[in-house]
Amino acid sequence: MHQLTKYFTILILCIVANGFAQTIVISSETDYPVSYATISFGDGQGVFADDEGYFFFTKKLYPDVDSLYISALGFKEKVIATVNIPKSIFLDIETNTLDEVVIRTTVNRKFKTETVKPYLDDDYYKCWLPTIESEIAVFFPNDDDKLKKISSILFPITLESRDWKKRKRSNADKRAFSTLFKVKFYKNHNSLPGDPLTYANIVFRATEKNGDEFELDVSEHDLIIPDNGFYVSLQVLGYTDAKGKLLPNKKYKEIKTKTGTVKIPTNFRPLLPFTDEIDDYRTYIKRVFINGNSWIQFKKGNGIKSGLLRTDLNNYGIGMIYNIYKDE
Template sequence: MKTIVLLTFLCLASSVWGQRHTILDQEDNTPISYATISFGNGNGLFADEDGKFLFYQKWYSDIDSLYISALGYKEKALATQKLPKTILLEKDVSELKEVFLVSEKKRKYKTKKISSEIHDDYFKCWLPTVESEISVYFPKPYEKDTKIATVYLPVKMEESNRRSGQKQRFSTLFKMQFYSKGKDGYPDKRLPYENIIFEITDEDKANFELDIEEYGVYMPKEGLFISIQVLGYTDKNGKLEQTKKYSEIETRKGIVKVPTTFRPLLPFTDKQEGYQTYTRRIFFKNRTWQRFDPNYSKNNNLLKIGHTNYGMGVKYYLYEED
């Protein structure tokens, strides 16, 4: 009897924990950090720093295929019924050719700062989900070499306007990327800088300062877009938690999948001119950018009150001649 119970327990444990998979480079078997795993229906998740992700069939019973992608690699489609424990991705030579290294020199520079726009109103904030990537356009402020030293990210820690006595703890992992400006004014090609992975917790300030000087990000003459994207909450060791990123709600029209929102919230502002903020759903195949303007949605509350831009700020180094 004990043997039967033990075997039953092991089978159940295997059905839960045996669904962990690892994404590796096909050539050298090194982990591919924070790869994107799309379900093909607008939902998905991310691998962690070690290229691992959890796919539990009970969570995603309606998903029959996964589409796995990462910067510098060819996308791979796999059936969920025969999902291997180890998934190998092939390098994309066309993307790798674009990567370059910037030679840093010690030069004199002046500092220019564009302040972020901060407020603490829940109803004027964007609610982040793992589905959405937000980018903000910054024109080049100077004809000569211009380097981005710091990015200022306004954040709201509480998930409502109510101030309770007990502080709600959280630790959220984000990814930052950079894009060129296309001829249509929208974000275009991803610029060849490495992903910047960073963590924001409830202990941070409302004006979160991210030092990116070491990454050597220089402004193209047409300016660039800076994007941020939620990866998910982390555990106490700073590792990305593998949890379900949406809930299912039954309606008259059937089951609706509602994305989980994460803290911190992102304050949008009406104090910046024009429409400089763009968003996209990263788990869709085409991943089309949309400008956050009245054409984006007639029902969006932020647009109704004129809060059309995420109030991101930056600090530049404006270099003098050699």
């Protein structure tokens, strides 16, 4: 871990030395940093701010980019020219979301706890390979009108063995990773992810030590399940150091061909296991850095190129723990 910290320090020094501009994203209302804001360059490119609101950009790497699109949940998007980027960028709060941010429902009556189990699988070939440019969402229906509150979300994770020959052994030494994810909750709008259920900035760090299931406690956010269901999404932010600090992550591998350089999105660990055991299509994807891009249901015929669909692996099987409250 000491070597990783040393590498991070050297990398930052190299970044500064090579002319990167370090910029911070700040809320104009509170003067606090906006953690993990999205900085889109267009054409599927972009970066994330870190937990302190900082990001790096240089014209040397992106000579054709003339504008940055800065966005975050609960804030108005802002467009910044890449000529003379200011050291501080201020985002204005989206005023029509203020009531939703402040008002919460506190439930004090008796309840019972139910669990929707996640679908686990350690088969490498049945997995989604996360990339920074993609967000993946899963729909949870609501089958009755009883009051329900989300307690935890259960994210299935595939662990990879260091030794490929021992991959089928449960006690095999697992490949290490330390990855930061962002989680969002959406209302159901015409069978697609709609407005956020919460504007809270929810992130978690997963490592191989968490096993094949990561339980994210969200009870503090008072997430009441809407009558028509909801969506929970997962988005990889990148690898972290030993303390959970987001590292500068290269989002593309550049491969030189006869016709020029091709950029291929970098895949991040852990892998996300997909399943064919869910009857309907509950998984949706989108490319987060393309401005205005819409959600697409993950199924054949929707123009998605994926080997998972060819074998009818249509869903990322996220689980959930929730409370069902008794009638007053």
